[in-house]
Amino acid sequence: MIDKLALRLSQYPARLKFALWVMLLCITTLTGIQLWQGGAKIQSDILAMLPKLKEDPLTETALARVEEQLSNTVYIALLAEDKSQAVTAANTLIESLSSDNRDAFVDIRSADLNQAQALNHFYFNHRFNLLTQAQASALSSGKLSELLRQAQLQLYNAFGYANSGLIANDPLLLYPDNLQALAPKQRLQVQQGILLGQWSPNETDESSKPAAKVAAIVMAKGLGSAFNPNTQELQMAVLQEAFETVESQNKQVAFLKAGALFHASAATKSAKSEVSTLGLASLIGVSLLVWLAFRSVMPLGIALLTITTSLLTAVVMTLLIFSELHLLTLVFGTSLIGIAIDYNFHFYCERLAQAEKSANEIIRKIFPAITLALLTSVLAYSGIGLAPFPGMQQVAVFCAAGLFGAYITLSLAYPLLASGPLPSGEKPLSMAAAYLTKLNSISRFLNYKIGGVLLALSVIISAFGLYQLTSDDDIRNLQQSPESVSDEEQQLRGILSGGTDNQFLLVRGETEEQLLQRLEILSPKLNNAVEKGLIGNAFSLSTYLPSRSKQEDNYQLQGLIYQQNLASIVENLGLDDSLISDLAEAYQKAKGSYIDAESFISSDAGKLFKPLWITPTPLQDQYGAIVLLGGITEIDKLESFFSKLSYVQLVDRVGEISGVMGQYRQLTLWLLAIAMAIAALIFSTRFGIKLAALVVAVPALSAVLTLSLLGLIGAPLTLFHALALILVFGIGVDYSLFFAESKHQSRGVMMAVFMSASSTILAFGLLAFSSTPAIHSFGLTLLLGIGFTFALSPFIQTFTRTFK
Structure with a gap:
């Protein structure tokens, strides 16, 4: 033929x-x-080469949200000799990235002071439903005197946080500790609105080892995909121009960079x-x-x-x-x-x-x-x-x-x-x-x-x-980034206590309340994983969204204060008796007023956490919550560590x-x-x-x-x-x-x-x-x-x- x-x-x-x-x-x-x-276009997104794995709708939604969050955010550490230089350099960088570059980056920030105010505004109205573990333990064991003594120390402490407005609404000053517990545990400090950490060089030769420096952290969310060549070119040019602006004011400032942009x-x-x-x-x-x-x-x-x-x-x-x-x-x-x-x-x-x-x-x-x-x-x-x-x-x-x-x-x-x-x-x-x-x-x-x-x-x-x-x-093996890029990222991760990895936990629940209770059960396991060195850190919504059951328990425990012992507390603290009726009335009005996921994530306090909460859709009928992990050391051991919790899934797209x-x-x-x-x-x-x-x-x-x-x-x-x-x-x-x-x-x-x-x-x-x-x-x-x-x-x- x-x-x-x-x-x-x-x-x-x-x-x-x-x-x-x-x-x-x-x-x-x-x-x-x-x-x-x-x-038609040229594509450089390495993710476009990867297999299209078939996942259930809830997992697909979680993966899409995490990938979007991680792929478009860049992290910059500005290394300076002291805190003053670091803060000045960070402010210059933020100003330079923000001016006339809206096509490249948005949400350029360091510490978010408005976030702290928003959290305070949101949670204060729910203060009767909030207790730290130590506070709950003291009340449940009848140790009200310990809480009273701590409040007295704050009242007579010249540097305490007590003031007349707070005392009138929270005589035992329980709320400030609850608000402080919302802050994620990290080694970073905040000064003039800038996140500050410590950078230490990796060299082992002590004789030639440079001195440790102060690191100011700046974050920015890129517009467009970090894997698009045109987007890369624009964002890298904007960053380079901003770096040059900072260096023109202080040539001693050095930079560490991390994010998918630099790898791509x-x-x-x-x-x-x-x-x-x-x-x-x-x-x-x-x-x-x-x-x-x-x-x-x-x-x-x-x-x-x-x-x-x-x-x-x-x-x-x-x-x-x-x-x-x-x-x-x-x-x-x-x-x-x-x-x-x-x-x-x-x-x-x-x-x-x-x-x-x-x-x-x-x-x-x-x-x-x-x-x-x-x-x-x-x-x-x-x-x-x-x-x-x-x-x-x-x-x-x-x-x-x-x-x-x-x-x-x-x-x-x-x-x-x-x-x-x-x-x-x-x-x-x-x-x-x-x-x-x-x-x-x-x-x-x-x-x-x-x-x-x-x-x-x-x-x-x-x-x-x-x-x-x-x-x-x-x-x-698909792509190996240059050592310089990987090394900078590892150093910056060290400053951020491990940062956030691509792997995360997905917790499922049939109802909102069930999911929140499961997050609370998971929290001690996460702390244990940190103690064992399996992870460097974890971020869970359970800190911000207590279950209704827990809120009810906290409300009932605070009844020991506002229903049974309010008069003696006011007397011991030397407060005006007129506060008793107002406090009792406020406590009664708060009954049944719970923190729920919808009101939280739609508020200014919870908008940053919205991607971590997944509600049911026509394609899937479950609730889901993403728990971010950082500093993972042994992924296999981590998977077996949570295996007994059937509702917890370690999502490892790489694996x-x-x-x-x-x-x-x-x-x-x-x-x-x-x-x-x-x-x-x-x-x-x-x-x-x-x-x-x-x-x-x-x-x-x-x-x-x-x-x-x-x-x-x-x-x-x-x-x-x-x-x-x-x-x-x-x-x-x-x-x-x-x-x-x-x-x-x-x-x-x-x-x-x-x-x-x-x-x-x-x-x-x-x-x-x-x-x-x-x-x-x-x-x-x-x-x-x-x-x-x-x-x-x-x-x-x-x-x-x-x-x-």
Whole structure:
């Protein structure tokens, strides 16, 4: 069937095919322009590459709120010699970020003094329902005298917080302690509205260790996604300008930065740099390879045309399907240069080997091989597309479409464009023939005994390497931030007592009251986790939202004050007796007036905590509360620590995605085996089962050897290694196919395979030097796999006499 298609295609005039190719190229170009003008964009959000895990609606809501909160907030620590300098620098930074930069940041703040006033205003009206644990314990155990003595100390203390207005409404001065208990426990102090902490250097050499400094903390919420390149550029520019303003007033002030913005910005710069550097290096390398092999401008020009058409087709098709193009897709896609040029190599090497034939005849000769090669490559990329990563699905579409563009260019444009004469290529062809002759000599030299010994030795070494192979599915392998960015964040976390991690607790309840009671049960467990060092800190709404049951208990306990002992309390404190009736009346009026979640989160006091409270919706009928965690040390122990509380869920998106990566790593290896079996069946219709099995065995053995070598060098197996092995098969089987098709006329094929492998190894070898671990793993695996395939595939021509 493929032979008939090749014959039919060769019968059409070269000019007609070229016109059709030009028309397809114009349509592709116009489609790309239309898509770009219609809103297609470059995406740098690393989260866009992650699997879309199916979670219940409540968990999805909680994840969305936490990710929005963490991804858009930046934290800045200004390090100064003393508190005065730190406060001045922080105020300058806040003023600079606030002026004329509303498009970059909002909610720029340090300590929120208005928040404290709002809390006081909200809770004072509910003071009869509030008691600290110590106060409740004193009242329930009949130790009212202790509370009375503490109130007297405050009354006669010149520096106490008692005043006539407070005493008239709270004679035992219980409310101030309750208000103070609302403040989160942290090492930070507040001075003139600025949060201040202590920064200590990490150096262990005490002789050269710089002195500790005062750190002023400033926070700002970015507008737009921190992973959008344009947003990054704007926000980083605004921050840099603000830093320069601060430094112009005090050059001794230093900065520490933390937030997703800085990680995303570093990732974007790295990806852009690698796209330009690796792509340019690959293009230069391929161009040199073509020039050295053919010594003519025309093959080089057509090679560049093939690559350009391939990349254009890849970009447009990806934008058409996904409406965006991820930066990491472009990084992976630079390897397409080394693959798309393969068709060009095979065409020109065959023209050198058979100079008497026309371009149309050469295309007819190699058409079956390149068609089968395209099918197997697309099959391999389809395996990558089955991975649950939108970014990897983009890579699959990008590369498959690019190869199709190169295939169409060869089939339709080459008959006219590449019909010119070529300089003599006898020297490279002779070298290819000599290489094949040497391989034949080696094959004849390796008798059964020597071959058996070498085979046994190879099996033992490979088995040992496979035994040593481990796996690592940590999603953080997708991107590794520069050490400078991570180090600054860790230092700032130390100042903030651990900060907030991506993992959090989600507490569920069927009713609001049940949820609040469960939060109260959880609180001692959280304190215990802090004491055990499992976490550095925790933030729960239970501090601000006591359950109705607890409020009722507190109200009843305060009845000991306002119903049974109010007169004696007033007398002991030396207060006016007229207060007794007013206080008793106020206590009675407060009965049944409870703090509830809706009134709290809709007030000025609770607006900051609104994202942590989840109410039922038509999609889910439960209440939920998010408990933020910071300074997590051992996530596995933490999960088991809360496992007995069935209503508490440790949400660890990183761990869940890593688990999915492990599952798909195993699935990908199974897909590889299935793809090889399918390819063998397809090839058997043309070559017969024996030669088809041999064609597939070459990339299969290369994959095994690659895995073995990864084990020997101690590189853990990841999903990206597995995905790369699919490409080792998809690309490497092409070499076997061309040797199987060539029968005994192999020197042109050998030259083409050498050039093809060289360009592919160049492209993927450069990817192995990427600073992104995922790309490095991908490139290293292909570098090894294609190298093994190149070394093994020529031996197929030794067996073409036997297998028909």
